[in-house]
Amino acid sequence: MPLEDDLTTAAANGDTARVESLLQTGAQVNGLNRFGRTAVQVMMMGSSSVAQVLLKHGADPNVADPRTGSTPLHDAARTGFLDTVRLLVEYTADPEATDNTNCRPVDVAKDNGHADVVAFLESL
Structure with missing residues (x-):
């Protein structure tokens, strides 16, 4: 599974630590998952900490x-x-x-x- 699939799953689940870890290991913050979505598109909207990490790493809002x-x-x-x-x-x-x-x-x-x-x- 590509890192971007893992990243979008972590973002959707509101798992800030996993999002940070995947970005540090090379997941592309604006990379597309297998459904053609980026992490910021599928992130748990109620998790401002996930949003902060993605945006800080250059996610396109x-x-x-x-x-x-x-x-x-x-x-x-x-x-x-x-x-x-x-x-x-x-x-x-x-x-x-x-x-x-x-x-x-x-x-x-x-x-x-x-x-x-x-x-x-x-x-x-």
Whole structure:
């Protein structure tokens, strides 16, 4: 199994130590797993420590899902994880990015009732 599959699995499971270890042993932070996704796309959105490690290692916060056009910021906003939303924005995630339905992250946060995320994104 390629290191990128291990990396995306660790990121999806919120395993910060394993993510760090795999990156140190040569996993490509923006490498694709067998499903064509990067670790930042599949990371556990509630794990800001995983997000921090990936972003610190140069993960692209603006990578879009080829099917939906959603970015990691859309996903974090949709699920309401303000800490992860803040980190992504700090690492240059584009809050004005639109998905295939022309929705921005603030729109999906509104649709899902995450007032704190909406307030933060509207303050930018």
